Amino acid sequence: MKNVALSDLPPETVKRLLSEGRLYLHLGPYVTALSTKDAGVREFLTDMYQDCSILVGEEALVDFSLEVRAPNLVRRYIRRQIVADPGFYFPAVPLPVKLGPLCLEMGMNLCVALQSFRQAIFHAGVVSDQKGGIVIAARSGGGKSTLTAALMEEGFRLLSDEFAILCAETSFLLAYPRPVSLKNQSIDVVRVFAGADQVSDRLTGTPKGDIAYRRLRKSDLETANLPAKAKLILFPRFQAEAAPAVEKMDIADAAMQLIASSPNYQVIGEPAFHALMQMLDGVEAYEITYGNTEDSLMLVKDLWEAVDG
């Protein structure tokens, strides 16, 4: 099979492949067959994933198939709605058709979270530099995505904004770089430090308020086949007006919180346990509290400097 960048395919080819469900997006460890007839989703995809690798040919073996479509015939025409269909039953709520890009992104997340059993998945952002990786655990309103996007501007490469993907054999983290999902106030924060052209149009009225995506960087895609060894685990806590604070966490507590965030740890069982234990060996975990992005960056830089290379 041939590998080409999405931007190298003529728009009519992309349209045809998407309507046939044969646009094979090859990103990190996964190949996803994408299918949609929705123009909004197609435009978002062609723009945000333009530098991504596409498999061209008829003999793809795919990990996931995702269709973004109207939930039923009525909603295809009247008060139009759209929903992600990952090929198995999932109680996804149909959204107004203008939120198609959100369905695509959520659908792609669903595929990884619920259908990938070769790697242990934890809900966390991951960035790295030559020293190794920083895992930023997800907490509701904790600021994982904002911090991940901020660290991207500080010379870190993005492995993932959503998943720490732990290879069971090597205990290294795999990269699955995707557009970084930003909510509400963090959209403007990231527009300021990354540049307005690096952030997608705002989707308004989603179930989580406003959402926009920070663009994928070419450099992160080019290094996507390089795994990273975790060196630091952070549990961020955003609190308006809070003074910056760092508290060291018991590594067992960190492990339990990561496990609780995993959609597939139980499914993989023992190999996931061993991989996680090996990943945590010699790694330190901290809870960091902050009231703004500058403070969070300062805290992370201090902690990262103390980590051995």
Add this chain to the structure above:
Amino acid sequence: MVEMATSENPHERVRQFFCFASGLTPLPTDAKALSDFVSWAQRGHILGQVAAVASASDNKRLQTLLENAATRSAYDKRMLKFETERIERALLGTDIRVVLLKGSAYVAEDLLAGIGRRVSDIDILVKEEDLPEAEKLLRQAGWKDEVSTANPYDQKYYRDWMHELPPLRHSKRRTIIDVHHRLLPRTARISPDHLAMMADASPVGDGNLLVFAPVDRFIHSAIHIFADGALETPARSLLELFYLFNDLSVQERDSLESRAAFLNVMSPVQIALWALKRYFGVMVIVNKSNISKVLRLSIETMVENGRAAPLARVLLYVRSHYLRMPLPLLMAHLFRKAIRRG
């Protein structure tokens, strides 16, 4: 003499897929053929079963996908064994006879039909008079009303008309049990003699839980596929029937039709045998006159054209409901479902 069809022929193509899926022939080495087959198996949720019978390949991508599917189905199997034990424990010390149905039975007995199978819920059958006690004990053991059917309409609907309690979900482990007290809804046009089947059930190992005798096991699968569900997952359903049929001795196969007649379920069993003959080349004599042409065509379209069969899907959906309840009740129910969805 009938001319040999090529694999461009949808019927022949699906037959070939079933041969790959059941390990009768090795997986294709041609990349395009392999891709077509794997995506068919993925859509039908049977890749775990393919992984269980496929021999090792030097195609790394294929191995990766098969291992992924095998990990998932190994988990399903662990979960099912665990939950089955919990059910046994919850009902311990009572006289309630519990028959494991479908996947949980196949796994308990280590049948080929259970290896690599994807399972999401556990089906059990108890006598109707034992239902209140069984429900009470399962609730005490942590199973509660599943949220999506906890509303008064669904609760009443299930209890008044269906063959099972509204689904129960375990509050901690999130697993679902369907507790049946018969094999088809109270209102169904066919009324299988489940008590005769229960009388012939035997214990799993030296435990308290029961499973149907092999012939009844096949018959129940046929009822479930062709008189209850709408054949929504054709690949999975037909593979299951094939494995269950394969596990029968010659005598058992010969007794299928008389047993089906005795249990009052001739029609689904005949459709099942017809389908096995059509898709697996199983050597059986099938009396096609009892199977309507429209039904056969609908099943063929559904199995052979997969998703591109909306009309067949609608026909089978309507048929499955028509078989399950009288028209006025059906209309009231579908109307209710339609406005709730909108």
